[in-house]
Amino acid sequence: MLISNTKHEITVPLNDLTAQYISIKSEIDSAIERTISSTAFIGGEEVKQFEKEFADYCEVKACTSVGNGTDALYLVLRALGIGEGDEVITVAHTFIATAEAISLAGAHPVFVDICEDTMLIDPDAVEAAITSRTRAIIAVHLYGQPCNMTRLMDIAKRHSLKVIEDAAQAHGAYTQGQRVGSLGDAACFSFYPGKNLGAYGDGGAVVSQNEALIERIRMLANHGRLEKYLHQVEGVNSRLDGLQASILRVKLKYIDKWNNLRQKHAVAYLKSLPDSKVTLPTIQPEARSVWHLFVIRVKNREQFQDYLKKRGVFTGIHYPIPLHRQPAYQHLKISEGSLPITEKVAEEIVSLPMYPELTHEMRNRVINSVNSYYSHS
Ligand SMILES: Cc1ncc(COP(=O)(O)O)c(C=O)c1O
Numbered sequence: 001m002l003i004s005n006t007k008h009e010i011t012v013p014l015n016d017l018t019a020q021y022i023s024i025k026s027e028i029d030s031a032i033e034r035t036i037s038s039t040a041f042i043g044g045e046e047v048k049q050f051e052k053e054f055a056d057y058c059e060v061k062a063c064t065s066v067g068n069g070t071d072a073l074y075l076v077l078r079a080l081g082i083g084e085g086d087e088v089i090t091v092a093h094t095f096i097a098t099a100e101a102i103s104l105a106g107a108h109p110v111f112v113d114i115c116e117d118t119m120l121i122d123p124d125a126v127e128a129a130i131t132s133r134t135r136a137i138i139a140v141h142l143y144g145q146p147c148n149m150t151r152l153m154d155i156a157k158r159h160s161l162k163v164i165e166d167a168a169q170a171h172g173a174y175t176q177g178q179r180v181g182s183l184g185d186a187a188c189f190s191f192y193p194g195k196n197l198g199a200y201g202d203g204g205a206v207v208s209q210n211e212a213l214i215e216r217i218r219m220l221a222n223h224g225r226l227e228k229y230l231h232q233v234e235g236v237n238s239r240l241d242g243l244q245a246s247i248l249r250v251k252l253k254y255i256d257k258w259n260n261l262r263q264k265h266a267v268a269y270l271k272s273l274p275d276s277k278v279t280l281p282t283i284q285p286e287a288r289s290v291w292h293l294f295v296i297r298v299k300n301r302e303q304f305q306d307y308l309k310k311r312g313v314f315t316g317i318h319y320p321i322p323l324h325r326q327p328a329y330q331h332l333k334i335s336e337g338s339l340p341i342t343e344k345v346a347e348e349i350v351s352l353p354m355y356p357e358l359t360h361e362m363r364n365r366v367i368n369s370v371n372s373y374y375s376h377s
Contacts, residue, residue, distance in 0.1 A: 011312040012353045012362045015194050019357035020258075024250060031246040038242075046245040053252055054189075055207055057172070058181035062214035063207045065240035066221045069168040069190025072204040073101030073138065075238065076164050076186045079216040082107050082135045089129050090138040090166075091121045092323040092334075093342045097190075098140055098166050099323050107135070109332070111324050113339045117282040119143070119295070119349075122341075123151035130155075136162040141170035141180050143318070144196065144262075144292035145283055149175055149183040164188065168204075169292035171197040172259045176286050181207045186214075191240075191248060196262070196292050197255050199244040261356035262291035265363055269294055269352065272367045277374040279348070293318055297348040304373060305350060311369040316351040 021028065035046055047065055055063035066072050082088065083106035090098050092111040102109040112125035121139055137156060139147040149163075156163045165180055165187035167173070173180045181187035189195075191203030206217050219226055224235030240248075266289070270280055279297035283289050295318065298304045305315050322342045324334040337343065352366055 009312055010365055012365050014314045014316045014353050015355050016357055027250045031250050035242045035246040040242045042241055044242050046242045047240055050245040050249050054205055058207045059179045060182045060207045061209050062211045063205055064214050064218040066204045067238035068202040069188055069204040070097040070101055071238040072188035072206045074104045075217045075220050076206055077105035078220055079213055080162055086135040087133040088136045089126050091140055092339055094140045098138055113341045116341050119345055120147045123148055127155050130159050136164055138164045138166050140166040143295050144170050144173055145289040146173050146175035146180050146287045170290055172255055173290045174288040196290055197251055200247050201244055203240045203244045258356035259290045265358050266291045266294055268363055273370055274374050291354055293351045294354040295349050295351050298350055301350055307373045308369050313366050313369045318351050322346050
């Protein structure tokens with residue numbers, strides 16, 4: 001949505017969920033009405049159909065929906081039998097949910113550094129961190145770009161590890177011609193409202209080529225039961241509700257179109273932002289990012305963000321404090337400086353406005369503001 005400041009000024013928010021809702025309002029409203037009329041609030045046809053459609057979209061055999069992306073990760077670990085005494089390797093440059101899920105499962109998160117160009121997990125660092133306790137790697141396809149899955153799968157195979165894709169930010173991304181979600185042992189998605197495929201509340205899913213694994217997760221997510229009052233194990237209550245499924249079914253029809261629009265904005269940014277002044281994102285040749293976020297690196301970040309804000313351009317930081325430096329992980333006793341690239345990028349990253357509904361005028365406002373900042377500083 002274009003918001004006017006003054007007669008000549010426009011504001012460019014970091015994301016705009018209203019604009020997207022308006023563009024599909026009648027379909028969304030009738031999906032909500034249909035679900036309410038059917039009273040299939042938990043489970044039911046909408047959830048079943050969405051799981052099937054999302055599995056097809058990810059080019060995998062099976063999908064189970066869950067309550068959110070954090071639960072998706074936790075439930076995969078649990079279904080794989082990963083828990084107490086086990087180590088799971090992942091990055092500290094991610095949203096806390098990735099690591100929270102490991103701890104929730106009772107396992108121990110082991111943080112490794114990222115590659116400076118892609119800001120994604122460094123396969124060499126993964127290999128160096130493997131011990132006799134390592135059971136799995138969580139590869140986070142951060143900002144919409146797939147990790148180097150060829151390397152990671154090769155490492156996993158040689159060390160008998162599981163690979164879980166954290167695809168919370170990468171619905172529809174490709175690498176080597178394959179959709180994310182179809183590359184590891186299982187992949188986890190979040191449908192948090194601001195994601196590329198976002199619900200109107202919390203939601204998540206696990207997809208896999210392993211149908212038995214998905215059935216186990218389905219059981220764990222539904223109080224450990226296969227039949228109404230017959231519980232195989234103690235599980236949890238983590239289900240996508242019917243309303244969210246009906247909304248996601250509408251939005252799934254548009255995701256490729258929306259991802260293509262994100263790509264168009266990314267190409268324009270890459271072409272017009274001053275690459276001699278800022279570090280632009282690097283996408284691996286084999287990867288097709290879905291540009292959940294467009295993240296550049298700058299010096300004097302605060303000053304840069306303030307300048308843009310004064311011109312009506314809102315930015316974000318994903319994420320300002322790496323997990324190993326968070327108060328929540330001080331018990332791991334990982335000292336400052338131990339993940340140098342992670343720590344360096346955390347001080348420099350800035351997310352620019354990125355969403356399908358960004359208009360040409362708004363995109364130019366972002367580009368002109370960045371260029372004008374550097375011509376004045
Ligand atoms: C990389 C990553 N992993 C996991 C999650 C957790 O998803 P949720 O918020 O649906 O629990 C998120 C999103 O919030 C995320 O960005």
